[in-house]
Amino acid sequence: MIIILRPAATDAHIEELTDILRARGLGIHLSRGVETTIVGAIGALDEEKAALAEQLTALSYVERVVPISKPYKVVGRAFRPEGTVVRVRGVEIGGSRLCVMAGPCTVESPTQLLDTARFVKEHGAHVLRGGAFKPSTSPYSFHGMGEEGLRLLAEARDETGLPVITEVMDARDLDMVCGYADILQVGTRNMTNFSLLRAIGECRRPVMLKRGWASTIEEWMQAAEYIASRGNYEIILCERGIRTFESYTRNTFDINAIPAVKELSHLPIIADPAHGTGRWSLVGAVARGAVAAGADGIMVEVHPAPEKALKDGGQSLKFESFAELMRGIAPIAAAVDRSL
Numbered sequence: 001m002i003i004i005l006r007p008a009a010t011d012a013h014i015e016e017l018t019d020i021l022r023a024r025g026l027g028i029h030l031s032r033g034v035e036t037t038i039v040g041a042i043g044a045l046d047e048e049k050a051a052l053a054e055q056l057t058a059l060s061y062v063e064r065v066v067p068i069s070k071p072y073k074v075v076g077r078a079f080r081p082e083g084t085v086v087r088v089r090g091v092e093i094g095g096s097r098l099c100v101m102a103g104p105c106t107v108e109s110p111t112q113l114l115d116t117a118r119f120v121k122e123h124g125a126h127v128l129r130g131g132a133f134k135p136s137t138s139p140y141s142f143h144g145m146g147e148e149g150l151r152l153l154a155e156a157r158d159e160t161g162l163p164v165i166t167e168v169m170d171a172r173d174l175d176m177v178c179g180y181a182d183i184l185q186v187g188t189r190n191m192t193n194f195s196l197l198r199a200i201g202e203c204r205r206p207v208m209l210k211r212g213w214a215s216t217i218e219e220w221m222q223a224a225e226y227i228a229s230r231g232n233y234e235i236i237l238c239e240r241g242i243r244t245f246e247s248y249t250r251n252t253f254d255i256n257a258i259p260a261v262k263e264l265s266h267l268p269i270i271a272d273p274a275h276g277t278g279r280w281s282l283v284g285a286v287a288r289g290a291v292a293a294g295a296d297g298i299m300v301e302v303h304p305a306p307e308k309a310l311k312d313g314g315q316s317l318k319f320e321s322f323a324e325l326m327r328g329i330a331p332i333a334a335a336v337d338r339s340l
């Protein structure tokens with residue numbers, strides 16, 4: 001259940017309330033908005049909920065108690081109606097400005113990464129992406145440069161000022177990846193790796209959780225809840241396409257997910273039209289559609305020579321195509337009251 005406090009509630013009131021909830025053995029999550037503080041109380045048994053709600057409603061500083069019937073609670077819209085803004089080194093994800101994440105699928109070399117980072121920065125990107133640990137369907141494909149790739153990302157950040165996002169695949173690598181990355185990425189193949197999600201929930205580092213390629217929106221929300229339930233609320237969701245019967249595109253970008261997530265959750269959502277289509281020629285149009293649908297930003301893959309890319313070359317934009325994409329989304333952003 002969530003407990004919505006009156007605007008006049010003080011810190012002492014919040015402490016009194018959390019003491020009551022703790023004494024009941026409930027998990028507590030606090031959301032302090034500009035106007036309202038909301039306390040999430042997780043774990044009450046069904047048969048005790050009505051009496052507990054009555055007891056709490058009687059407190060002078062409690063405005064109302066709302067039962068949550070959904071299987072996800074802390075990431076649900078009701079917990080933070082005003083929406084979450086994730087802040088990383090001066091970049092906001094979920095605010096009025098769109099966030100553009102761009103960079104190569106995979107870090108391949110110092111020049112490949114730095115040239116790309118400089119170009120995307122110059123053309124308006126806010127976050128640099130690049131994989132150092134790459135999940136691959138085939139055990140024989142390239143699996144990334146590992147820690148050396150992370151080092152190159154950190155160097156590119158130092159030079160360009162762009163915060164970096166990179167995938168972590170294994171909870172055992174988490175400390176190492178946190179040593180370099182500003183935002184962790186959980187890839188589609190790991191959306192249901194619950195031990196990884198729990199470990200990320202324990203660390204205080206923003207994380208972008210990609211939707212599983214065969215997961216429903218509700219399953220995705222529950223994966224996010226795994227992270228939030230451990231106290232890490234700095235979560236960004238990413239729609240990256242799901243598998244359907246269509247084979248012309250690598251995946252089917254689910255545009256429905258964007259307004260649906262906005263309805264269901266307070267978390268920001270990024271669109272990934274690169275993995276969503278698998279074809280560079282479709283990336284710009286799908287990016288524009290996602291921005292029009294209310295996405296908080298986009299993530300795209302950019303490579304100096306996509307034909308030579310070690311991974312995902314077919315969906316990676318050449319530099320000039322990235323510049324064109326940025327020109328293309330500007331009027332759409334303006335039409336939905338977002339700046340770039």
Ligand code: PEP
Binds near residue numbers: 135210240
């Ligand atoms: C990626 O971002 O390069 C990636 C591997 O994404 P996904 O997990 O969505 O396939």
Ligand code: MN
Binds near residue numbers: 105106275301311312
């Ligand atoms: Mn990729």
